[in-house]
Amino acid sequence: MEVHGILLMIAKDDNTPLSPGSTWDYAPAPETMPVNLRKQYELFINGQFVAPASGKYFASINPATGKKLTRIAHGTEADINAAVKSARRAYEKVWKPMPPSERGKYLFRIARMIQEKSRELAILESMDGGKPIRESRDFDLPLVAAHFFYYAGWADKLSYAFPGRNPVPLGVAGQIIPWNFPLLMAAWKIASALACGNTVVLKPAETTSVTAMHLAEIFQEAGLPPGVVNIVTGPGETGAALAGHRGIDKIAFTGSTGVGKGIARQLAGTGKKLTLELGGKAANIVFDDAPIEQAVEGVIKGIYFNQGHVCCAGSRLLLQESIHDEVVSRLKRRIETLRVGDPLDKNTDIGAINSREQLGRITELIGSGIEEGAELHQSRCALPEGGYWCRPSFFTGVTSSHRIAREEIFGPVLSIMTFRTPAEAVERANNTCYGLSAGIWTDKGSKIFKIASQLKAGVIWANTFNQFDPTSPFGGYKESGFGREGGLHGLMPYVSLE
Amino acid sequence: MSFSLRGTVPRIDQVGVEERAASFTKRSIKNESKRTGLRLAVSMMDLTTLEGADTKGKVSQLCRKALQPMAARYDCPPCAAVCVYPNLVAHAVKELEGSGIAVASVATGFPSGQYPLEIRLADVRDAVNSGASEIDMVISRGAFLEGDLQRVSDEIAAVKEACGEAHLKVIFETGELQTYDNVRLASQLAIEAGADFIKTSTGKVSPAATLPVTLVMVETVRDHFLATGKRIGVKPAGGIRTAKEALQYLVMVKETAGDAWLTADLFRFGASSLLGDVELQLAKLADGNYQSADYFAKG
Numbered sequence: 001m002e003v004h005g006i007l008l009m010i011a012k013d014d015n016t017p018l019s020p021g022s023t024w025d026y027a028p029a030p031e032t033m034p035v036n037l038r039k040q041y042e043l044f045i046n047g048q049f050v051a052p053a054s055g056k057y058f059a060s061i062n063p064a065t066g067k068k069l070t071r072i073a074h075g076t077e078a079d080i081n082a083a084v085k086s087a088r089r090a091y092e093k094v095w096k097p098m099p100p101s102e103r104g105k106y107l108f109r110i111a112r113m114i115q116e117k118s119r120e121l122a123i124l125e126s127m128d129g130g131k132p133i134r135e136s137r138d139f140d141l142p143l144v145a146a147h148f149f150y151y152a153g154w155a156d157k158l159s160y161a162f163p164g165r166n167p168v169p170l171g172v173a174g175q176i177i178p179w180n181f182p183l184l185m186a187a188w189k190i191a192s193a194l195a196c197g198n199t200v201v202l203k204p205a206e207t208t209s210v211t212a213m214h215l216a217e218i219f220q221e222a223g224l225p226p227g228v229v230n231i232v233t234g235p236g237e238t239g240a241a242l243a244g245h246r247g248i249d250k251i252a253f254t255g256s257t258g259v260g261k262g263i264a265r266q267l268a269g270t271g272k273k274l275t276l277e278l279g280g281k282a283a284n285i286v287f288d289d290a291p292i293e294q295a296v297e298g299v300i301k302g303i304y305f306n307q308g309h310v311c312c313a314g315s316r317l318l319l320q321e322s323i324h325d326e327v328v329s330r331l332k333r334r335i336e337t338l339r340v341g342d343p344l345d346k347n348t349d350i351g352a353i354n355s356r357e358q359l360g361r362i363t364e365l366i367g368s369g370i371e372e373g374a375e376l377h378q379s380r381c382a383l384p385e386g387g388y389w390c391r392p393s394f395f396t397g398v399t400s401s402h403r404i405a406r407e408e409i410f411g412p413v414l415s416i417m418t419f420r421t422p423a424e425a426v427e428r429a430n431n432t433c434y435g436l437s438a439g440i441w442t443d444k445g446s447k448i449f450k451i452a453s454q455l456k457a458g459v460i461w462a463n464t465f466n467q468f469d470p471t472s473p474f475g476g477y478k479e480s481g482f483g484r485e486g487g488l489h490g491l492m493p494y495v496s497l498e
Numbered sequence: 499m500s501f502s503l504r505g506t507v508p509r510i511d512q513v514g515v516e517e518r519a520a521s522f523t524k525r526s527i528k529n530e531s532k533r534t535g536l537r538l539a540v541s542m543m544d545l546t547t548l549e550g551a552d553t554k555g556k557v558s559q560l561c562r563k564a565l566q567p568m569a570a571r572y573d574c575p576p577c578a579a580v581c582v583y584p585n586l587v588a589h590a591v592k593e594l595e596g597s598g599i600a601v602a603s604v605a606t607g608f609p610s611g612q613y614p615l616e617i618r619l620a621d622v623r624d625a626v627n628s629g630a631s632e633i634d635m636v637i638s639r640g641a642f643l644e645g646d647l648q649r650v651s652d653e654i655a656a657v658k659e660a661c662g663e664a665h666l667k668v669i670f671e672t673g674e675l676q677t678y679d680n681v682r683l684a685s686q687l688a689i690e691a692g693a694d695f696i697k698t699s700t701g702k703v704s705p706a707a708t709l710p711v712t713l714v715m716v717e718t719v720r721d722h723f724l725a726t727g728k729r730i731g732v733k734p735a736g737g738i739r740t741a742k743e744a745l746q747y748l749v750m751v752k753e754t755a756g757d758a759w760l761t762a763d764l765f766r767f768g769a770s771s772l773l774g775d776v777e778l779q780l781a782k783l784a785d786g787n788y789q790s791a792d793y794f795a796k797g
Contacts, residue, residue: 025531029527290509292508346525
């Protein structure tokens with residue numbers, strides 16, 4: 001046995017088949033529980049489900065089939081006006097004067113009800129958004145409930161969060177959320193706002209409004225006073241009407257950097273508070289002293305989780321040159337075992353791309369990668385008929401000047417680059433307009449701290465990726481936005497300290 | 499052979515490997531897939547009795563059970579092997595003659611291995627002479643933990659030689675090695691020294707087999723195959739008691755090393771009580787309802 005023998009020997013071998021799938025395969029295991037999917041969803045204003053002023057509805061598509069799932073109310077400025085008015089009244093008359101411990105009780109009740117209904121909510125989330133049921137069941141829903149529980153606990157302890165200061169609620173918060181984690185983003189936004197004593201007007205993403213409306217049903221059932229949370233569905237213009245509304249004290253937006261910049265311009269000089277959680281192009285840095293097998297798993301989780309529709313996805317893989325070939329051959333084998341298909345099948349690892357538009361963007365960027373000379377590797381898996389799908393993909397031979405190294409793809413596409421030294425790794429990792437997250441893989445603890453302190457990213461994971469907890473703040477640097485959600489830090493955007 | 503493995507084996511991250519192992523428990527195995535998987539599990543089983551109280555009578559019962567685990571209408575395959583102490587090998591061989599079921603014997607001063615090498619080798623030769631076609635040896639955990647890898651490696655090579663034609667399974671007693679780094683190191687060391695199979699535990703120490711420990715071993719044999727083209731087997735033993743757990747192991751093997759490993763030549767379960775639960779589940783799949791354990795023959 002030679003020194004270094006094991007690692008190097010594997011690197012030689014690229015194409016040895018491990019014969020997946022021939023002896024024993026999993027039978028289809030679809031989630032079959034019937035859910036209460038309505039034919040049409042209204043707006044939730046002042047504690048009531050009301051038809052939109054426009055009288056119009058638009059179709060919500062099931063991305064796994066490409067077919068219409070249900071109809072969603074098309075909210076317009078008139079509805080936003082009504083919602084803001086109701087939120088203002090609820091704030092002045094009910095929520096602000098209410099003892100904080102009572103506000104906490106509502107949040108605890110909501111958290112418990114989410115837990116009780118989590119199976120149905122998970123199924124609806126997967127039907128509407130295309131994410132695998134395994135993720136909506138084991139990741140999204142538990143975290144949704146956890147966020148409400150966590151902030152329920154803060155409701156009557158705010159003075160302990162800010163010792164010596166007097167935290168006062170802001171008033172009415174306008175919240176605009178994206179389509180990648182519909183219910184979870186609603187929870188991140190609503191729970192902290194309510195715990196701090198604010199009331200809310202929420203605008204869900206156009207393609208994923210269903211679970212927000214089921215959350216509204218929970219608010220109603222929990223007896224949350226009318227107007228404390230209002231939900232207005234609709235396209236981007238509805239969100240713009242909310243952001244531009246004069247009766248709003250604060251805007252919290254999660255979504256694309258382009259829209260975020262527009263909101264920042266819209267709010268300039270108005271005195272409204274703003275937090276933005278925008279795009280990302282995270283570097284996942286793997287050093288040659290990393291636990292390789294677990295690093296490969298982390299890379300997989302980092303980029304293919306939720307079809308890559310994750311703002312903090314580890315979409316740039318930075319490999320130390322000495323282990324490039326080995327990691328690439330392991331990734332090639334590993335993506336073949338990812339099961340792509342029906343989001344409602346419990347064995348599905350990768351579901352459907354959220355919308356036709358998003359699939360178009362991903363496809364366009366994959367095309368640019370090929371055109372610019374990078375080498376594309378894709379899983380050979382079969383894709384379902386109909387719906388929007390993308391095979392797990394990665395590019396080798398990517399350089400910092402490739403578009404796929406600079407632009408957020410927001411899909412299951414990884415760009416692999418190399419570095420020679422820790423200093424070069426840091427330089428390359430920071431060479432981006434984004435700064436939301438990063439990953440470091442090494443067995444050496446001291447190296448983790450040294451590298452992490454030099455990375456310009458809001459969240460840095462070491463020897464793991466995409467770990468979330470309500471106690472931990474989340475947010476970005478540079479064009480990834482500003483302000484933090486989660487943890488004690490997540491209270492700050494919703495109070496003014498007097 | 500000089501031993502320079504330490505420091506060059508891939509590092510294992512405890513949190514990562516346990517998280518990955520847990521992911522295999524989330525697969526949903528239903529209907530035909532469950533039936534096929536459970537039959538496969540039975541065909542990979544080393545039906546085991548390793549008690550001081552073992553007698554020929556007890557071994558006869560076990561052998562009959564291995565030959566035909568369930569009533570014929572359930573179409574359940576026979577087990578892979580019967581595993582006994584050396585004293586009972588000859589009897590088991592007689593019982594299983596012509597059946598194709600292997601007789602495995604623990605040897606080398608099982609379970610502690612704390613005997614002089616000559617005695618341990620004599621133990622192996624005796625079992626082989628009695629007709630055992632598979633030998634389950636224990637490594638010197640003391641030597642391993644002292645850092646004397648050379649001795650561990652030399653002893654495995656010596657036992658391999660003593661085995662002759664018999665297949666060698668090398669037991670690490672992972673519950674005593676404790677860390678995943680140790681398990682990876684022991685796995686590579688044993689494979690280099692000539693193991694045909696690497697095995698987690700004796701069943702006499704807790705914890706015995708676990709999913710993450712077995713995952714580290716399966717990754718090692720896969721990496722060895724990718725490097726050399728040679729396939730080595732893996733045997734988790736001890737502590738696997740339910741059909742559900744057995745399926746989780748098969749999922750792990752399938753998704754880590756590929757379907758080529760889904761055969762009794764390359765994967766075994768060392769178990770005494772697992773078969774009972776698998777029978778229950780197979781009968782449920784066939785008949786639609788659970789039955790009392792009284793309806794199934796004891797091994």
